[in-house]
Amino acid sequence: MRLGKPLAFALLALAVVGLSLAAADDEHTRRYQRPKRLAVPADAPQLWKDECASCHMLYPPGLLPAQAWRQQLDTLAAHYGSNASLEPEQEREILDFLLRASARNRLPVEPAQTAGEPPRISQTRWFEHKHDEVSAAKFRRESVGGPANCVACHRDAERGDFDDDRVKIPR
Numbered sequence: 028m029r030l031g032k033p034l035a036f037a038l039l040a041l042a043v044v045g046l047s048l049a050a051a052d053d054e055h056t057r058r059y060q061r062p063k064r065l066a067v068p069a070d071a072p073q074l075w076k077d078e079c080a081s082c083h084m085l086y087p088p089g090l091l092p093a094q095a096w097r098q099q100l101d102t103l104a105a106h107y108g109s110n111a112s113l114e115p116e117q118e119r120e121i122l123d124f125l126l127r128a129s130a131r132n133r134l135p136v137e138p139a140q141t142a143g144e145p146p147r148i149s150q151t152r153w154f155e156h157k158h159d160e161v162s163a164a165k166f167r168r169e170s171v172g173g174p175a176n177c178v179a180c181h182r183d184a185e186r187g188d189f190d191d192d193r194v195k196i197p198r
């Protein structure tokens with residue numbers, strides 16, 4: 028089929044508008060939504076899923092800047108009072124993945140409030156900002172289990188979905 032010239036121009040114009048809308052959306056995301064990429068990459072290694080979700084939920088890499096993950100992986104023997112150490116080559120594989128998958132998080136590394144602990148997601152300024160309307164009492168509920176247990180309220184947290192349309196605080 029041959030398109031008439033006016034129709035072809037109209038389609039081209041639509042495509043250009045579509046592209047610039049997509050670019051504007053990306054720009055918006057870049058400026059206001061921090062950390063920047065929360066969706067867990069599809070090629071995430073099984074080793075990470077197994078080892079880093081055996082005591083708590085699996086934290087999407089985009090939640091912390093790369094240097095914070097480095098501090099996590101460098102201190103696994105003294106991990107918030109637990110020993111989470113791994114074989115050196117396992118540590119390296121997980122660290123490589125975390126560094127790569129968090130590369131778009133440009134937030135500064137913020138130390139944990141307890142001396143000697145590696146950085147926490149639940150004690151970053153953006154976390155506090157996102158939850159300034161959630162009371163401490165709600166985080167303390169037994170059904171919640173503390174601010175670090177994102178999955179209690181964000182069902183799909185382990186896939187990196189924190190959309191506030193789907194959030195539900197359990198009773």
Ligand code: HEC
Pocket residue numbers: 078079080081082083086099103106107108109110111121146147148149150173174175
């Ligand atoms: C042996 C158990 C264990 C293993 C294995 C483990 N963790 Fe943890 N992790 C903990 C404990 C305990 C805490 C502190 C929980 C709390 O205070 O609510 C914690 C907390 C964390 C936090 C901070 C959560 C917050 O408050 O924001 C991160 C991030 C984290 N772990 C990452 C990892 C990664 C990455 C791995 C895999 C290399 C891992 N953990 C493996 C026990 C473990």
Ligand code: HEC
Pocket residue numbers: 090148149157158160161165166171173174175176177178179180181189190191192194195196
């Ligand atoms: C007690 C339940 C609860 C827990 C636990 C919780 N959140 Fe939330 N979160 C909420 C609620 C409620 C909102 C919506 C707040 C609002 O809109 O004022 C929210 C909002 C968010 C948002 C913003 C979503 C958006 O669409 O703008 C992000 C990101 C987020 N949480 C991440 C996390 C992470 C990461 C964790 C774990 C480290 C976590 N949350 C733990 C209840 C929780």
